[in-house]
Amino acid sequence: MKIVLQHLTKKFPARGPVRGRKNREDVIAVNDFDFEIPDGKLIGLLGPSGCGKSTALNLICGLLKPTDGKIFFGEDDVTGLPPENRGVGMVFQNYALY
Numbered sequence: 001m002k003i004v005l006q007h008l009t010k011k012f013p014a015r016g017p018v019r020g021r022k023n024r025e026d027v028i029a030v031n032d033f034d035f036e037i038p039d040g041k042l043i044g045l046l047g048p049s050g051c052g053k054s055t056a057l058n059l060i061c062g063l064l065k066p067t068d069g070k071i072f073f074g075e076d077d078v079t080g081l082p083p084e085n086r087g088v089g090m091v092f093q094n095y096a097l098y
């Protein structure tokens with residue numbers, strides 16, 4: 001099953017005030033990302049820290065809702081589906097075992 005990302009965009013609201021900085025701007029974590037993962041391919045997203053890799057994965061699995069754009073699994077638009085209805089697995093970079 002291919003995965004298609006169309007104009008995928010995620011903005012986070014500016015965090016609280018930081019000393020010496022008054023007008024904080026929204027963070028555009030994923031900016032108009034168009035991408036297709038073909039069926040059966042193993043894909044790596046490479047890039048510097050903070051470039052939006054984790055945010056893109058969280059959008060694909062449904063843990064975050066995009067500000068703009070769409071996500072398709074095969075021909076199905078899953079953009080509005082919650083993670084439990086997407087049929088995907090996710091292994092987190094940071095985890096805790098209690």
Ligand SMILES: Nc1ncnc2c1ncn2[C@@H]1O[C@H](COP(=O)(O)OP(=O)(O)O)[C@@H](O)[C@H]1O
Nearest residue numbers: 012027028029048049050051052053054055056
């Ligand atoms: N929950 C959040 N609130 C505000 N900014 C965030 C949040 N999550 C990520 N960001 C910001 O979005 C950008 C992309 O982060 P991230 O997707 O974690 O990058 P990567 O996984 O490539 O290191 C960074 O500037 C990060 O600080």
Ligand SMILES: [Mg+2]
Nearest residue numbers: 053054055093
């Ligand atoms: Mg990351």
